[in-house]
Amino acid sequence: MSQKRIVKKKDNKTTLYIIFFFVFIIFTIVGLRIGFSNLYNPIKKILYDMLGPFQQAISLPVDATRGIWGHYIYLVNTKKENMMLKDEIENLKKELNSFREVRVENIRLKKILALKEEIDSPSIIANIVGIDITPFISSVVVDKGKAQGILPGMPVVSGAGLVGHVYEVTNNFSKILLLSDINSSVGAFIQDRRIPGILKGMGNGLCMLDYVNKDNIIELNEVVVTSGTDWLYPKGIIIGKIIEKKDSLTRESFLDIIVKPEVDLKKMEEVMIILKPKIDKENIE
Amino acid sequence: MRYFLFILTFGFILILFETTFCSFIKINDLKISLIFPFVVWIAFRKDIEYGFFYVIGIALITEVFTIISPYVYMLSFGLSFLLVKYILENINCIFVWQKMLVVGLVTLLSNFIMYLFYGVLDRVVPYGMFQAVINAALTPFLFALYDEINFFFFPELIDKTPE
Numbered sequence: 001m002s003q004k005r006i007v008k009k010k011d012n013k014t015t016l017y018i019i020f021f022f023v024f025i026i027f028t029i030v031g032l033r034i035g036f037s038n039l040y041n042p043i044k045k046i047l048y049d050m051l052g053p054f055q056q057a058i059s060l061p062v063d064a065t066r067g068i069w070g071h072y073i074y075l076v077n078t079k080k081e082n083m084m085l086k087d088e089i090e091n092l093k094k095e096l097n098s099f100r101e102v103r104v105e106n107i108r109l110k111k112i113l114a115l116k117e118e119i120d121s122p123s124i125i126a127n128i129v130g131i132d133i134t135p136f137i138s139s140v141v142v143d144k145g146k147a148q149g150i151l152p153g154m155p156v157v158s159g160a161g162l163v164g165h166v167y168e169v170t171n172n173f174s175k176i177l178l179l180s181d182i183n184s185s186v187g188a189f190i191q192d193r194r195i196p197g198i199l200k201g202m203g204n205g206l207c208m209l210d211y212v213n214k215d216n217i218i219e220l221n222e223v224v225v226t227s228g229t230d231w232l233y234p235k236g237i238i239i240g241k242i243i244e245k246k247d248s249l250t251r252e253s254f255l256d257i258i259v260k261p262e263v264d265l266k267k268m269e270e271v272m273i274i275l276k277p278k279i280d281k282e283n284i285e
Numbered sequence: 286m287r288y289f290l291f292i293l294t295f296g297f298i299l300i301l302f303e304t305t306f307c308s309f310i311k312i313n314d315l316k317i318s319l320i321f322p323f324v325v326w327i328a329f330r331k332d333i334e335y336g337f338f339y340v341i342g343i344a345l346i347t348e349v350f351t352i353i354s355p356y357v358y359m360l361s362f363g364l365s366f367l368l369v370k371y372i373l374e375n376i377n378c379i380f381v382w383q384k385m386l387v388v389g390l391v392t393l394l395s396n397f398i399m400y401l402f403y404g405v406l407d408r409v410v411p412y413g414m415f416q417a418v419i420n421a422a423l424t425p426f427l428f429a430l431y432d433e434i435n436f437f438f439f440p441e442l443i444d445k446t447p448e
Contacts, residue, residue, distance in 0.1 A: 017370060047345075134351045137403065
């Protein structure tokens, strides 16, 4: 009798799982297909405005910790590396005494300001407060949003060159899709030879300049800049340098050109968002 | 309701740690995940009736911190939760290595869904698999941590383990 009851109880639970499973699948698939995004996105944005300040607050000690990780943890393998580490600590102490952080920050900001003058468009400097929780998405969160005049699609640059574009905006925060993301595309060309192509992210911090014909002569270390043909990024912003070229395995008549972004996308602390990109529509090659 | 708020708050704290402190330990697609093992921990420790809503709540908060399409985390976390519940219904997972295997398996499922909806399914191998290994390896420590915190705040709920 009791055995029957146990079996019945187990059957009931299995039925419950199946009901849960189907209701859940229908709910999410319908949501994904029809796209309740219009209803869901405002809720998501309000939530981010509420929760974002916590991320901003917690990111301050993280910036300090990042340096410690970079200098201390990675250099423990060999005796030689230990010696280097000791030297590094000594150097760090000296540098700390002379307000290194302030100096470095000054240099960084000067670079950004120089770029700001060069671009000649209204822009705003924003601090990075977090990264995307999905590990394979190259995206960062900055502490400026709609309230500061930021809109989706605005180009983002740093001292050395292009970073990406604004993807999503809430009132006080913005999410930036980095150019190294697998779903990022930028109209680009090789600066000296004016050979056009489409720069796509590879997801590993590098990019690939696609659709460049095999007949073109290309040298390593050549600079790749934005072409402006995507109507998103202003023309002439430095993207990076060519570090590798090979014949494409999938498309016979094209080359696979690997580009290393000029900006170290993993170590950025501030970025500059161009509020009104000056795109010269008549002069695009 | 009090426990639901506790789960959401704790999940939120884990997300904050994952998007800030853990951000500089990231190598390519691989990183230390805190929130996904927490979802699996809920599946191990809580009943389906309540646990499912805890997981959906956490998925909703997680989606705020990403640019991936809406509902993908809900689908991924929800299915992972149901898979763990189904496994636990049929197999007794008592030993740590069994729990590690379960975490590895559901991480693969979760990663598969997310890679699929972001259009980069080819990266499941090797990154999705490596992430499964990392999550499985961290399971004993993270489960112990979550148990301790749960016990600290709600000592009366500690006997809810399925085994």
